[in-house]
Structure formats: C-alpha cells, structure tokens
Amino acid sequence: DAGITQSPRHKVTETGTPVTLRCHQTENHRYMYWYRQDPGHGLRLIHYSYGVKDTDKGEVSDGYSVSRSKTEDFLLTLESATSSQTSVYFCAISGGQGASPLHFGNGTRLTVT
Amino acid sequence: GENVEQHPSTLSVQEGDSAVIKCTYSDSASNYFPWYKQELGKRPQLIIDIRSNVGEKKDQRIAVTLNKTAKHFSLHITETQPEDSAVYFCAANYGGSQGNLIFGKGTKLSVKP
Numbered sequence: 426d427a428g429i430t431q432s433p434r435h436k437v438t439e440t441g442t443p444v445t446l447r448c449h450q451t452e453n454h455r456y457m458y459w460y461r462q463d464p465g466h467g468l469r470l471i472h473y474s475y476g477v478k479d480t481d482k483g484e485v486s487d488g489y490s491v492s493r494s495k496t497e498d499f500l501l502t503l504e505s506a507t508s509s510q511t512s513v514y515f516c517a518i519s520g521g522q523g524a525s526p527l528h529f530g531n532g533t534r535l536t537v538t
Numbered sequence: 539g540e541n542v543e544q545h546p547s548t549l550s551v552q553e554g555d556s557a558v559i560k561c562t563y564s565d566s567a568s569n570y571f572p573w574y575k576q577e578l579g580k581r582p583q584l585i586i587d588i589r590s591n592v593g594e595k596k597d598q599r600i601a602v603t604l605n606k607t608a609k610h611f612s613l614h615i616t617e618t619q620p621e622d623s624a625v626y627f628c629a630a631n632y633g634g635s636q637g638n639l640i641f642g643k644g645t646k647l648s649v650k651p
Contacts, residue, residue, distance in 0.1 A: 458638070467544075467627060467643040468582065483638065484540065515581065523631030523638055524570040524589070529581040 428452050429530035431516050437536045444503040446533050448516030450496075456519040457499040458483075458527065459491065461512040468515065474499055475522065506537045540565065540632045544642025551618050552650050559645045561628035562610040565637075568630040571604060571611045572639070576625045585626075586613070618649045 428451030438444050448457060459471040460483075470483030472491040480491050488510060490502045503510055513534050517527040543562045551557050561571075572587035588595045588602045588611065595602050599618075604611040611630075615622055625646050629639040 460641075465643060468641040470638055470640070473638060484640075522636055523633065524635040526572055526584045526587060527639060529583070531581050 429516060429518055429528060431514075431530040431533050433533060434531065435534045437538060438506050439538055440507060441505050444506050444535065444537075446501045446514055446516075446535070448499045448501070448530060450499075450518050452518055452520075452528075453496060454518040454520050455496075456522055456525075457493065458517040458519070459489075459499070459501045460515045460517060460529075461485065461510075462515060462532075463512050471501065471514075503535075506535075508537050511535060511537045540640050542628060542630050542640050542642040544628050544645060546645060547643065548646045548648070550648045550650065553618060553620060555618055557613075557615045557618055557622070557647055557649075559613045559626055559628070559647070560610060561612070561630070561642050562608075563630040563632075563640075564609060565630070565632045566609070567634040567637070568609075568632060569634055570631045570639075571602070572629050573600075573602060573613050574627045574629070574641075576627065576644075578624075582627060615647075618647075620649050620651050623647055623649045 430449045458473040460468045469485045474480045474493040516530040519525045569590035574582035575585045576582040601614045625644045628642040631637045
C-alpha cells in the first residue's frame with residue numbers, strides 16, 4: 426500500500442471553529458489531492474497540489490484552503506467549520522496528474538456540531 | 539459541465555452471477571478511466587483502469603470495456619463472490635492527461651450467498 430497517513434482519523438468540532446486536517450506521504454509523489462465523500466455524491470475534489478506551494482481549486486473548494494510547504498505534507502483547513510462540512514475526507518496521491526492512478530489514505534471522519 | 543454518470547446506484551446479484559456497472563462521460567478529451575472498490579469503512583482502492591487507446595482490459599474475474607464514440611465505459615465482474623460486495627466508483631479525467639479525475643456517485647454491489 427502507498428505510504429499515506431491522514432490525521433486525525435476522527436474529529437468532532439463546533440460550528441465556527443477552524444479545523445486543519447493533515448496528509449503525510451512517504452512516496453515522494455508530486456501530486457496530492459483532498460476529496461470529500463458524502464452519501465449520494467461520491468468523491469468530490471476540494472483542492473489539489475502539483476508541487477510545493479503549488480495548489481489549485483477543485484469542484485467544491487468554497488470554505489476550504491490548503492497549503493503544501495513540503496513535498497510530503499498537504500494540509501486542508503476549514504476556515505470556519507459549518508455543519509455542511511460534516512463528511513469523510515480522503516487524501517490521495519499520484520505520480521502524475523489526470524492519467525495516473527490515485528492512491529487514497531484511510532480518511533478522516535469530521536463531524537461539525 | 540464536468541460529470542460522470544454511473545448506473546445503477548445499487549445492484550444485487552446471486553453468488554456466481556455476473557455484475558455490470560456502466561458509466562458515461564461528456565468530455566471527448568478524457569483518456570483515462572479507472573475503477574475503484576470501497577469496502578465498508580475503508581478507503582477506495584484501484585481495481586482496474588483503462589486508457590482511451592484500448593477497448594477492453596481484463597484482470598481475472600474483472601474486465602472493463604470502453605466505447606469512445608458513445609462516451610461510455612463499463613465494469614464487468616464474472617462469477618461474483620460475497621467478497622465482491624462493496625461500493626464501486628468509476629472515474630474519468632476531464633481535460634485529458636492534465637485534468638483531474640471526476641468520480642461517479644458509486645454503485646453499491648451486494649452479492650448474496
């Protein structure tokens with residue numbers, strides 16, 4: 426399995442608080458992604474990174490920001506958590522962009538109360 | 539817009555029967571079509587993928603077919619087993635090799651012993 430670690434695995438937070446999720450990889454892959462998974466919606470891309478300090482928005486980026494200061498770490502921040510951001514968040518890595526397989530982390534279950 | 543339609547949303551088969559899941563895409567530049575399997579509470583894992591220069595690909599009991607003209611691709615599982623029970627996601631890259639993967643909403647496959 427690809428070396429991807431997400432932390433925390435579970436988190437409960439209150440509406441309006443900031444939250445940061447971490448993805449750490451040991452594969453030295455250039456591309457890293459954050460997806461959210463919700464029932465009936467499948468996997469939706471939030472943000473992605475194509476290199477250190479190089480990031481771009483996905484299809485559901487509102488209310489989220491990301492940072493990548495090192496190849497191995499990709500952080501997702503919910504600036505002011507809302508109940509609609511209750512979801513399971515998956516980090517993924519890839520050696521290439523759209524024509525390469527994604528390898529997913531184990532996910533973070535976030536509950537916003 | 540960017541969209542991958544996946545059908546059916548649920549599928550129930552008897553052990554030993556075949557299962558077929560179909561997906562359609564709209565971007566003629568799409569050239570990579572992976573399939574992921576997600577068991578309950580686990581991460582999505584790549585099971586097979588196909589590129590646009592190939593019409594069919596097989597790996598033991600699973601196969602994927604691609605019809606570029608009609609813009610659809612299908613997953614075929616033969617001789618289904620209870621351990622095939624999971625949610626299956628198709629995906630396509632929008633914008634070609636420099637685009638990101640867009641996922642279908644998933645098919646929950648149940649294989650009855």
